[in-house]
Amino acid sequence: MGGGQPIGFSLGLVLGGIFADTIGWRWGFHLCAIVNTIIFLIALFGLPKVADKQTQVFHRLRTEIDWVGITMGSVSLALLSYCFV
Numbered sequence: 598m599g600g601g602q603p604i605g606f607s608l609g610l611v612l613g614g615i616f617a618d619t620i621g622w623r624w625g626f627h628l629c630a631i632v633n634t635i636i637f638l639i640a641l642f643g644l645p646k647v648a649d650k651q652t653q654v655f656h657r658l659r660t661e662i663d664w665v666g667i668t669m670g671s672v673s674l675a676l677l678s679y680c681f682v
Contacts, residue, residue: 612625613625616628
């Protein structure tokens with residue numbers, strides 16, 4: 598994912614510029630929607646199924662998530678955005 602995002606970003610900029618100057622931005626939007634639909638269908642049938650269901654979801658939410666860190670990060674971002682406004 599980290600390698601694919603810069604490639605998609607740069608290709609999106611180049612293809613967006615080409616589409617905006619030639620056939621219009623709407624066709625670029627429709628082309629992206631078609632490609633995303635195709636990738637979704639490939640992923641729907643190509644990804645492996647989950648073998649067993651998670652039964653202890655609330656226990657995992659309580660024990661495996663850093664709630665203090667999430668709260669501190671959220672408050673920090675909120676205060677930072679408040680200072681810049």
